Amino acid sequence: MSCKVIAITNQKGGVGKTTTSVNLADALTRLDKRVLLIDLDPQASASLSLGLDRYEGNTINDVLLDDCDITKAICQPKYSRCDVIISNIELSRLEIKTLDNPNREFLLSERIEKIKNKYDYIIMDCPPSLGIITLNSLYAADSCLIPVQCQFLAIDGLTQLLNTIKIVQKRKKLLGANLQIEGILLTMLDKRVVSSWQIVNEIKECFGEKVFKTIINVNVKAQIAPTVGKPVIAFAARCPAAKQYKDLAKEIVNNND
Ligand SMILES: Nc1ncnc2c1ncn2[C@@H]1O[C@H](COP(=O)(O)OP(=O)(O)OP(=O)(O)O)[C@@H](O)[C@H]1O
Numbered sequence: 001m002s003c004k005v006i007a008i009t010n011q012k013g014g015v016g017k018t019t020t021s022v023n024l025a026d027a028l029t030r031l032d033k034r035v036l037l038i039d040l041d042p043q044a045s046a047s048l049s050l051g052l053d054r055y056e057g058n059t060i061n062d063v064l065l066d067d068c069d070i071t072k073a074i075c076q077p078k079y080s081r082c083d084v085i086i087s088n089i090e091l092s093r094l095e096i097k098t099l100d101n102p103n104r105e106f107l108l109s110e111r112i113e114k115i116k117n118k119y120d121y122i123i124m125d126c127p128p129s130l131g132i133i134t135l136n137s138l139y140a141a142d143s144c145l146i147p148v149q150c151q152f153l154a155i156d157g158l159t160q161l162l163n164t165i166k167i168v169q170k171r172k173k174l175l176g177a178n179l180q181i182e183g184i185l186l187t188m189l190d191k192r193v194v195s196s197w198q199i200v201n202e203i204k205e206c207f208g209e210k211v212f213k214t215i216i217n218v219n220v221k222a223q224i225a226p227t228v229g230k231p232v233i234a235f236a237a238r239c240p241a242a243k244q245y246k247d248l249a250k251e252i253v254n255n256n257d
């Protein structure tokens with residue numbers, strides 16, 4: 001199989017992008033896939049969630065701005081078999097530091113080219129914005145996965161995101177490339193709350209086939225796992241969120257086989 005590059009993106013904050021990036025990357029390794037997780041958020045939540053020190057070693061910022069060889073930025077977390085490229089706050093200067101670079105949206109897509117043969121999946125955790133970092137991710141990606149929280153105002157902002165995706169799709173087409181929608185992932189469903197189900201139905205009506213069958217429930221284990229640097233499957237293998245992230249990985253592998 002060739003490498004599939006997936007951007008986990010939604011400019012809305014706190015919808016489960018990082019939790020999904022980390023746990024999907026980890027779950028895919030358990031299906032014997034070779035996986036690289038790239039932390040593209042200056043907040044470095046994905047790096048920290050896997051117990052990695054954001055100030056130790058090369059970061060994605062060094063790769064994008066300082067000509068650090070990408071292979072020298074790959075590290076291994078203690079509790080997952082995925083490889084990781086960490087991030088830190090320095091990445092927030094990407095915007096300003098590349099202002100006069102006409103190639104600024106393509107830095108990441110160029111850099112990952114030489115390592116694609118090493119991986120089945122590259123998962124990218126995007127920041128909550130539609131700025132230059134997210135654009136780099138969308139140009140580097142084959143598809144995007146959009147986490148949507150099962151709560152009031154869930155679809156708010158989804159139109160802007162889908163419009164941005166459309167613009168990138170058009171431009172990529174001219175370059176002979178593609179940007180699929182891998183799927184919309186419903187996250188943090190509280191099964192006891194009636195209004196949550198209404199939102200699930202609303203989103204399914206709006207987006208039909210694009211919505212993953214797997215839904216991620218609110219689960220306290222998913223919340224605690226990152227505080228000890230573990231993916232949820234390593235932390236509590238039998239909890240619902242662990243099973244659901246395994247199901248999501250299977251669903252994605254099946255869709256791509
Ligand atoms: N299934 C879940 N059950 C319970 N809590 C969850 C679940 N998924 C995520 N959370 C919690 O919700 C918060 C937001 O999740 P997360 O950091 O993954 O979102 P995000 O979209 O990456 O946020 P940001 O936009 O700030 O990057 C975190 O505190 C996380 O632990």
Ligand SMILES: [Mg+2]
Nearest residue numbers: 017018041045
């Ligand atoms: Mg995040």
